[in-house]
Structures are given as structure tokens and as C-alpha cells.
Amino acid sequence: MRLKLCAKCQKVIEAPNTYCEECQKKVDEFKEEYKKKANNRYNKQRNKKEEQFYNSKAWRTLSKKYMDKHSLCELCNKDTYTLAEEVHHIKPIQTPEGWERRLDWHNLIALCHMHHNMMHGRFKRRR
Numbered sequence: 371m372r373l374k375l376c377a378k379c380q381k382v383i384e385a386p387n388t389y390c391e392e393c394q395k396k397v398d399e400f401k402e403e404y405k406k407k408a409n410n411r412y413n414k415q416r417n418k419k420e421e422q423f424y425n426s427k428a429w430r431t432l433s434k435k436y437m438d439k440h441s442l443c444e445l446c447n448k449d450t451y452t453l454a455e456e457v458h459h460i461k462p463i464q465t466p467e468g469w470e471r472r473l474d475w476h477n478l479i480a481l482c483h484m485h486h487n488m489m490h491g492r493f494k495r496r497r
Contacts, residue, residue, distance in 0.1 A: 420463060423472060432473055433457040440480035454480035458489055 372385035378393040389397055413421055423429055436457050446452040458481050461468035471477040481489065 417464075423463065428473060432475070433478075436475065436478050437480060442480070443482035443485055444479050445485045446482055452482045455483045456481050456486040458486055 373382050374385045374387075375381065376383050376390040376393055377388050378397070379390060381390045383390050387394075416424075437454060441454060443452045443454045458479050459468055459472065460477050460479055461471055463469050463472045468477070
């Protein structure tokens with residue numbers, strides 16, 4: 371058993387953990403709160419019609435069923451088995467055709483976070 375120090379409080383913990391149990395809880399709470407704030411900021415930029423759609427029961431049900439069927443990113447190399455985290459519209463719902471196909475199963479693709487950011491031009495290069 372390898373030991374190391376917690377990155378936050380410097381207690382001795384087992385590797386490969388980064389944090390002790392107490393600090394891990396705090397980090398998880400912080401991440402959850404940050405995610406909520408980021409989603410709120412993002413939703414404020416959205417068109418009200420799109421925001422209502424993404425909050426609708428129809429979209430939540432469809433995207434959940436799609437993720438249940440397609441649990442791996444459809445763009446990642448098949449050897450990597452990267453889990454899908456997002457359901458993406460192939461034809462964007464901001465276009466008239468995309469809006470018409472917003473609940474079309476064949477207009478969806480399951481993507482990992484990295485590929486979803488790339489599709490939206492938000493990809494940041496790692497240094």
C-alpha cells in the first residue's frame with residue numbers, strides 16, 4: 371500500500387486518492403455548486419425558446435433514452451471506450467430545420483464532454 375498526502379489538508383492517505391474523505395466531500399460539493407452556477411450563467415445567454423425546450427419533459431425523456439442506448443461517445447476512437455456525457459443535435463436547433471428536428475432520434479449524437487465542446491467551438495487546448 372502506497373501512502374501520500376492529501377492535496378488539501380496534508381493528512382496521510384492511500385494512493386492513488388488525491389484527497390482524504392473529508393476533503394473529497396468538500397471538493398465534490400464545490401464542484402457541484404460551480405456546475406450549477408455555470409449552468410445558470412449559460413442558460414442566461416440562451417434564447418428563451420431554446421431554454422424552455424431543453425428544460426421540457428419531452429427533451430429530458432428523449433435525451434435520457436438516447437444516453438441509455440448510446441453510453442459511449444460516438445466520435446471517440448472505439449478502442450478508448452470514452453463515456454458519453456452529452457446528447458448533441460446534429461442539425462442545431464437554432465436553425466429552422468434543426469428546430470423542426472429537435473425531437474428526432476436521428477438528429478442526435480452522444481458525445482463526451484471534449485467532443486461536445488469541439489462541436490460548439492469551445493475546445494481549449496491543454497498546455
